[in-house]
Amino acid sequence: MERKGGRILRSQRTGQRSLKLGNYIIVTDTQETEYNYLIGLRQSLPSDLQNRLSIKVISGISISCLIDKALTERAQKAQFAELWIVFDRDEVMNFDQIISDADKQGIRVGWSNPCIEIWFHTYLGEMPASISSGICCNKFEKAFSRKTGNNYDKADSNIYETLCKIGDEKKAIDIATLRYKQHRENDKCKPSEMNPCTTLHTLVCEIKCKCNQ
Numbered sequence: 001m002e003r004k005g006g007r008i009l010r011s012q013r014t015g016q017r018s019l020k021l022g023n024y025i026i027v028t029d030t031q032e033t034e035y036n037y038l039i040g041l042r043q044s045l046p047s048d049l050q051n052r053l054s055i056k057v058i059s060g061i062s063i064s065c066l067i068d069k070a071l072t073e074r075a076q077k078a079q080f081a082e083l084w085i086v087f088d089r090d091e092v093m094n095f096d097q098i099i100s101d102a103d104k105q106g107i108r109v110g111w112s113n114p115c116i117e118i119w120f121h122t123y124l125g126e127m128p129a130s131i132s133s134g135i136c137c138n139k140f141e142k143a144f145s146r147k148t149g150n151n152y153d154k155a156d157s158n159i160y161e162t163l164c165k166i167g168d169e170k171k172a173i174d175i176a177t178l179r180y181k182q183h184r185e186n187d188k189c190k191p192s193e194m195n196p197c198t199t200l201h202t203l204v205c206e207i208k209c210k211c212n213q
Contacts, residue, residue, distance in 0.1 A: 021049065021052045021053035021210045021211065022053050022054070022210055023053075023054040023077070023079060023080065023082065024053075024054065024055045024081065024082045024207070025070060025073045025074060025077075025081045025082070025083050025084070026038055026056065026057045026084045026085075026086060026110075026203075027057075027058045027059075027061055027066050027069050027073070027083075028057070028058070028059050028066075028086040028087060029061055029062065029063045029066060029087050030059060030060070031059045032154050032155040033116055033154045033155070033159070034059070034086050034087070034088075034116055035057060035059035035060075036155070036156060036157050036158075036159050036160070037116070037159050037160050037163075038055075038086065038160075039057055039160075040157075040158065040159060040161055041055075041160050041207065042055040042057065044160060044164070045211055046211075049211050053207070053210060053211065054081075055207070056081075058073065063087055063092060063098065066087065066098070067085065067098070067101055067102050067107060070083040070084070070085055070105075070107050071105060082108070083105075083106065083107040083108065084107065084109065084110055085098075085108075085109055086109070086110040086111070086200065086203075087109075087112075088111070088112050088114065088115045088116055088133070089111065089112065089191070090115060090133050091133075095113075095191060095192045096190050096191055096192050099111060099191050108202075108203070109199060110198075110199055110202070111198065111199055111200075112198040112199075112200060113192065113195045113197050114131065114132055114133040114136050114195055114196065115133040115136050115137060116198075116200070117136050117137050117139075117140040118136050118196045118198055119172070119176065119198040120140055120144075120159075120163060121136075121139070121140055121143065122167075122173075122176050123163040123164070123166070123167030123168065123169060123172045124143050124147060124166070124167050125171060125175070126175070127175050127176065127179050129196065130196060131195070131196065136196070140152060147166045147167075169204070169208075172201065173201045173204065173205050176197075176198050176200070176201035179196065179197055180197055180198075180199065183197055
């Protein structure tokens with residue numbers, strides 16, 4: 001960062017103030033599905049809002065390094081950033097511990113149990129009962145095909161746009177919110193026990209709400 005006499009230049013201070021809606025750093029372990037979805041979310045925002053809401057998505061980071069990567073990224077920025085890590089339950093053995101450790105570091109987590117496709121399901125109006133990652137993906141592939149006439153591709157760069165086109169994002173958020181609440185009411189407080197469930201809706205809802213401010 002350029003400085004003059006140890007002070008941040010006025011033009012840079014002005015640029016920082018222009019991010020009135022927030023500054024997000026989102027770190028995920030995948031290079032395809034989660035990454036493409038999050039990039040699509042960012043690109044769906046009107047251009048004038050994109051100038052006031054910074055969303056940086058970093059992909060392909062090992063699950064064991066997600067927290068460290070998020071903290072490193074924030075340390076390198078000149079202004080405060082909201083940190084998120086995004087990953088699936090799948091076969092991650094220390095799933096609950098990673099989420100707990102992230103929370104202690106002030107990092108929010110967009111997790112999905114068993115996989116992100118459970119969140120995608122909600123766009124189509126449902127969240128199937130407790131299932132494995134493989135079955136969840138298979139069910140979503142069939143539902144996606146019925147809705148679009150096309151095969152589901154985990155590397156689809158337009159997945160966010162497609163989900164919003166064939167589904168209902170507001171309803172998806174409502175479904176995910178209700179299911180999370182139901183798990184908590186049934187004393188299932190560990191994310192690994194909350195199947196099916198996701199917290200990705202909290203990230204999407206927060207960003208969309210900021211854009212309506």
